[in-house]
Amino acid sequence: MTSLALEPASTLSTAERAALFTAGYEGYLLPFALDEAALALMEHAFDLEPEASLVARLDGQAVGLANLGLRGVDGWVGGIGIVPAHRGRGHGETLMRALVDAARERGIRQLWLEVILENTAAVKLYEKLGFAHVRELEVWSLPGDPGSTKVDPAGEAHTWLREHSTGREPWQRADETVARLGDLDPAPAGLLAENGAALVRVSAGRVTLLQLAGEDDAAVHSLLERVRGLGESVLLLNLPADDPAAPVLGELEATVVVRQYEMLLEL
Numbered sequence: 001m002t003s004l005a006l007e008p009a010s011t012l013s014t015a016e017r018a019a020l021f022t023a024g025y026e027g028y029l030l031p032f033a034l035d036e037a038a039l040a041l042m043e044h045a046f047d048l049e050p051e052a053s054l055v056a057r058l059d060g061q062a063v064g065l066a067n068l069g070l071r072g073v074d075g076w077v078g079g080i081g082i083v084p085a086h087r088g089r090g091h092g093e094t095l096m097r098a099l100v101d102a103a104r105e106r107g108i109r110q111l112w113l114e115v116i117l118e119n120t121a122a123v124k125l126y127e128k129l130g131f132a133h134v135r136e137l138e139v140w141s142l143p144g145d146p147g148s149t150k151v152d153p154a155g156e157a158h159t160w161l162r163e164h165s166t167g168r169e170p171w172q173r174a175d176e177t178v179a180r181l182g183d184l185d186p187a188p189a190g191l192l193a194e195n196g197a198a199l200v201r202v203s204a205g206r207v208t209l210l211q212l213a214g215e216d217d218a219a220v221h222s223l224l225e226r227v228r229g230l231g232e233s234v235l236l237l238n239l240p241a242d243d244p245a246a247p248v249l250g251e252l253e254a255t256v257v258v259r260q261y262e263m264l265l266e267l
């Protein structure tokens with residue numbers, strides 16, 4: 001049997017990485033397709049490092065991609081996929097073990113990832129490699145109600161959030177992500193109340209709610225109403241299931257689109 005050859009993902013162009021990422025996620029539990037621009041945004045916002053990420057080849061043909069994000073001693077698996085025709089033959093495991101080695105070699109001490117609860121193949125793979133379950137995260141969708149919500153400077157809202165937030169934000173909502181999105185257009189905007197704050201990114205009428213906290217349910221409720229005023233739809237990625245905002249979202253017309261495990265491998 002031909003063995004898998006591994007090389008840095010930086011040997012491919014961004015467009016080629018996007019095409020391979022999409023092919024590796026064929027049959028995924030959610031619709032998944034990335035173009036070059038969408039991957040470039042992900043790589044920037046989430047500190048995905050193509051030189052540390054890996055492409056897997058069989059007889060020269062690219063059959064898999066594993067993305068590694070790097071932030072100090074923290075690393076993040078920003079997607080791993082094997083094209084359908086080559087799944088179930090140990091290649092995903094080989095690729096993932098190589099990614100763990102690459103993370104270790106770069107000084108990563110904690111390697112994080114998220115995986116959809118029902119993605120049995122991936123959950124089993126991560127458990128086999130020693131990843132531990134940390135907590136459950138929920139992706140929420142809230143219908144928008146475009147109105148006249150005014151935004152405040154992101155910096156002031158972010159300061160309030162940093163002073164009042166208690167829990168650790170998952171990778172895609174972490175302060176580092178907010179800072180990286182600040183380099184882009186549109187940059188994140190803030191909503192500030194006396195007793196709460198939110199950080200959002202609004203693009204093409206769609207609102208991504210990056211961070212949100214309030215001193216009580218009423219504060220969270222009124223912030224969410226203001227967030228809805230910013231666009232046609234609101235997406236809140238990976239809110240910890242025990243976050244105080246979760247029941248308030250439930251009281252509104254928000255729904256959980258998907259549930260994920262956050263998993264961690266200590267290196």
Ligand SMILES: CC(C)(COP(=O)(O)OP(=O)(O)OC[C@H]1O[C@@H](n2cnc3c(N)ncnc32)[C@H](O)[C@@H]1OP(=O)(O)O)[C@@H](O)C(=O)NCCC(=O)NCCS
Nearest residue numbers: 025080081082087088089090091092093115121122124125
């Ligand atoms: C997850 C994925 C990368 C696994 O790659 P793969 O090459 O098919 O997996 P392997 O053949 O290397 O299997 C390694 C281990 O994964 C687990 N696994 C893989 N497929 C499985 C399945 N269908 N059912 C249960 N466990 C499975 C097992 O633990 C297996 O070890 P074992 O053979 O000793 O039982 C692949 O299914 C994939 O690309 N899926 C689509 C994209 C995706 O969901 N990515 C993960 C997002 S978090």
